[in-house]
Amino acid sequence: MTEQLRPQFWKRHALSELNHAEWEALCDGCGLCCLIKLEDEETLEVAYTKVACKLLDCKTGHCSDYARRVQFVPDCIQLTPEKLQQIRWLPPSCAYRRLHEGKSLPSWHYLNTGTRSSVIKARKSAAGRCVSETAVHEDDIEDYIVRWVR
Numbered sequence: 001m002t003e004q005l006r007p008q009f010w011k012r013h014a015l016s017e018l019n020h021a022e023w024e025a026l027c028d029g030c031g032l033c034c035l036i037k038l039e040d041e042e043t044l045e046v047a048y049t050k051v052a053c054k055l056l057d058c059k060t061g062h063c064s065d066y067a068r069r070v071q072f073v074p075d076c077i078q079l080t081p082e083k084l085q086q087i088r089w090l091p092p093s094c095a096y097r098r099l100h101e102g103k104s105l106p107s108w109h110y111l112n113t114g115t116r117s118s119v120i121k122a123r124k125s126a127a128g129r130c131v132s133e134t135a136v137h138e139d140d141i142e143d144y145i146v147r148w149v150r
Helices: 020-025 066-070 096-100 138-144
Strands: 035-040 046-052
Touching: 035 138, 046 138
Parallel strands: none
Antiparallel strands: 035 046
């Protein structure tokens, strides 16, 4: 039996009460979590770069092999309600982070608009704004720090 999305599940249920389909449906497909981030060891400040995981399609902002991503990127994080307690680097626009913090989904989220392209129109996506890590030398990543992830 396929899990169904309950009407407005994100408003009516805690993250820990969501079924797998609902949990996955929260993702707006922005790809920002797939950008390489740099953390200052002293201040713990996180800086986003526009350098993306090798699996991120930089045209669409979507993972090119989501189902098997951990096979190709072993440190790819499978987000869970428990991990939300520990992860500080999710972008402020992330639905998982927003709901965890008691906020609502942003107006441009596809669960509100009915269209997946709204994240790109709102300029909250990595689509068209990133470069694959395969094209950047590891020593040059800090040259790609961006300020548009907010």
